[in-house]
Amino acid sequence: MSGTLYVVGTGPGSAAQMTPETAEAVSQAQEFFGYFPYLDRLNLRPDQLRIASDNREELDRAQAALTRAAAGARVCMVSGGDPGVFAMAAAVCEAIDKGPAEWKSVDLVVTPGVTAMLAVAARIGAPLGHDFCAISLSDNLKPWEVITKRLKLVAEAGLVIALYNPISKARPWQLGEAFEILRGVLPASVPVIFGRAAGRPDERIAVMPLGEADASCADMATCVIIGSPETRIVAREGKPDLVYTPRFYAGDSQ
């Protein structure tokens, strides 16, 4: 008798930004797998089992959760943000793809959530109002040459760029190098948004031009959004600046 694996996203952190669908999945599940700060967001009941783990080891965690679900349990895999964006849904699918046949019989329910770039964008205006991309800066999962090639191409394409996993203790130089690469393609005036912990009590949002963007403004909880040449800043007296990318592409005519 096969069970269920819910793969849920808590959203950016505040309970007010987690969907009722995810809250219902959490209420139904018996066993919870995930990085411990994400599990801490859930206020689980005493009868619900926590199997917290460190930030890495996503595939091991997915396999452990699938093993329990295949044995009949109602299991919940917890990601921050949206589980499909640089998070656990891909690790679970990979484990099913490569694992024993019975894992394909598990009922898999993925609930979408508000991913970090959307939460940061909402707090500053509408920087993602035109075409954009999301790129993970972690070179644990792909070669750095692939990342640099992608950054050049998307900047040349005029897309706004959201960078996930911009920096960590083990990857201290990649974000500064990414800014250097982008300064070779984009105007120095393009706004860069450092959005940390959007929607949480320790939120910190800063905007600076690409020419002055400093990688030390980011930490592991930061999503960095780099505007396109079309992105604009609106100054407001007594209120934070707004940053938005117009719906219309003006191009050289602007």
Place this chain on the structure above:
Amino acid sequence: MSGTLYVVGTGPGSAAQMTPETAEAVSQAQEFFGYFPYLDRLNLRPDQLRIASDNREELDRAQAALTRAAAGARVCMVSGGDPGVFAMAAAVCEAIDKGPAEWKSVDLVVTPGVTAMLAVAARIGAPLGHDFCAISLSDNLKPWEVITKRLKLVAEAGLVIALYNPISKARPWQLGEAFEILRGVLPASVPVIFGRAAGRPDERIAVMPLGEADASCADMATCVIIGSPETRIVAREGKPDLVYTPRFYAGDSQ
């Protein structure tokens, strides 16, 4: 005495996918502006005023809402999905940027939501599990040459591509042309997901290889996701196929 403008996203359509934060903003507001099917999702109270409008005319709608908010009302601008992704937050920011000074004093509160590509991705597995982009195929807002250039560059970059606004009565040929362009860059085997009305009762999700992708499978309510060369399909007996893009980039070594 300046009022408040909430700019909210209902999510894909089901109330279970709208955040409590958005529900609270809706509860606080007195006057509602938006495309009428989005307003219909909200179950407004009799004391709440609806100013429904057609799908176009976003800037007019933003100006009307700001006029009321600047006069002291608590106003809500309603988008489907996330208000920051090809939706009303950018139109509101643009109106503030170019409008009278008093509009800059309005309290602007944008609440993020689950955007269509995340809802579609959750229903099929994890196609956005690696780097991806979101491009609007509407050439009302940018020249078609800009769109074709962007499609070529992001395909060359190896990003998964989510296409918003893929087709409409006034824009019948653009999606077919986009598939042609992508077939020139990507393998014919790359999976294409047609995700219509994800999470709603009339949901319809189809997957086919890029070589056979047929634009007539899409309508205005469809988000089209085109995989990268890394994207994989997992067949499951008695269940729909899963589609995911692995976290690891295998490249030519796979």
